[in-house]
Every structure is written in C-alpha cells, then in structure tokens.
Amino acid sequence: MTARSFVEPIVIDPPIIHSPVFDSLVFVDSNIFLYALDEAEPEKQHAARDWRSALWRSRRGRISFQVLGEFYVNVLRVRPAARDDARAEIRDLLAWNPVVSDAALLESGWKIQDRYRLSYWDALIVAAAKTASCRYLLTEDLQPGQALNGIEVVNPFLRTPQSVLGVDSK
Numbered sequence: 001m002t003a004r005s006f007v008e009p010i011v012i013d014p015p016i017i018h019s020p021v022f023d024s025l026v027f028v029d030s031n032i033f034l035y036a037l038d039e040a041e042p043e044k045q046h047a048a049r050d051w052r053s054a055l056w057r058s059r060r061g062r063i064s065f066q067v068l069g070e071f072y073v074n075v076l077r078v079r080p081a082a083r084d085d086a087r088a089e090i091r092d093l094l095a096w097n098p099v100v101s102d103a104a105l106l107e108s109g110w111k112i113q114d115r116y117r118l119s120y121w122d123a124l125i126v127a128a129a130k131t132a133s134c135r136y137l138l139t140e141d142l143q144p145g146q147a148l149n150g151i152e153v154v155n156p157f158l159r160t161p162q163s164v165l166g167v168d169s170k
Contacts, residue, residue: 024060024134024164025062025132025134026055026060026134026136026137026154026165027063027128027129027134027136027137027138027151028051028052028061028062028067028096028139029067029125029137029140029141030067030068030070031140031141032048032051032052032138032156033048033071033093034075035048036052037082044157047156048156051138051156054161054162054165055161060165061096062098062099062132063096063099064098064099064100064125064128064132065098065099065101066101066121066124066128067098067125067128068090068093071086071089071090099128101124101128104131108131109123109126109127112126112127112148112149116148118148122141122142125137125139126151130149130150134151135151136151136152136164137151137153138154138156139153139154140155140156
C-alpha cells in the first residue's frame with residue numbers, strides 16, 4: 001500500500017470583529033424621535049438629531065411597533081396638526097425593521113419585568129431590543145450604563161453617537 005498524500009485547501013477566514021464600533025445595533029426609544037422635533041429643548045433636540053442622523057447613516061438603528069405607536073400618539077398630543085408629518089416619519093422608520101409585538105415578545109417582556117422590576121412598557125422595550133439583537137438601548141428613561149438582559153442602557157444626552165457607534169453624526 002502506498003501512502004496517499006492529499007493537500008487540504010487553506011481557508012483563511014476574515015477576522016471576526018466584535019467591536020461595538022463595527023457591528024452593534026442600537027434600539028431607540030420613542031423619546032429620542034420626540035426630542036428631535038422638540039424646539040423647546042434645543043440641546044436635547046440637537047443631541048437627538050445627531051443620534052438619529054448617525055443611526056440612519058450607519059444603518060444600525062432598530063425600533064419596535066410599540067416605539068412607533070408611542071411616537072405617533074405623543075406627537076399628536078403636542079402638535080395635532082403634525083399628523084401627516086408624523087405618519088411620514090413613521091413610514092421612513094419602517095426601514096429600521098420594527099420588532100412586532102407577538103406572544104413571544106410578551107412572554108419575554110414579562111420575564112424581564114419580573115427580573116429587573118421594570119414597568120411593563122419599559123420591559124417590552126428591552127425585550128424588543130433583545131429580539132432585534134441590539135447591544136445598546138438608547139433612552140433617557142432608564143439608568144445609563146445599566147445592563148438589562150445583555151443590553152447596555154445609553155442616555156443619548158450623556159453620550160455621543162461617536163462614543164457608541166464610532167461614526168460621526170454629521
């Protein structure tokens with residue numbers, strides 16, 4: 001018997017980069033979109049617009065239909081004449097792949113609510129962020145830096161898009 005030699009192909013995989021700068025998704029709470037329209041608080045409006053711009057450009061923003069609903073209801077509460085503008089914004093945001101509220105999200109939300117003692121609505125936001133495979137949750141409603149179910153809470157008025165995304169917001 002002769003020895004058979006065979007050559008295995010050399011496969012070089014590209015490096016896997018797990019850096020938040022390159023691959024992390026950001027779930028955005030409705031208050032960010034509301035502040036982007038709010039001229040009464042110019043500093044928050046500027047920060048919210050920077051975040052929104054950076055997330056659009058990087059394509060790393062994620063939302064849920066709950067977020068879209070909250071945005072719509074709150075815009076109409078403050079500016080009833082802005083109905084068509086709010087609907088146009090929501091139509092645009094459909095490109096962010098909104099998480100659908102279903103039985104699995106509800107169950108996940110309840111578990112998160114019980115574990116972290118969050119309000120029902122905040123727990124659903126965290127559950128939706130997890131469902132969307134987000135690393136970050138952009139909101140001012142929860143404690144910044146807190147880890148909830150593997151998701152880091154980021155206050156958009158304390159951190160810049162550059163610090164999380166590694167991209168410029170302009």
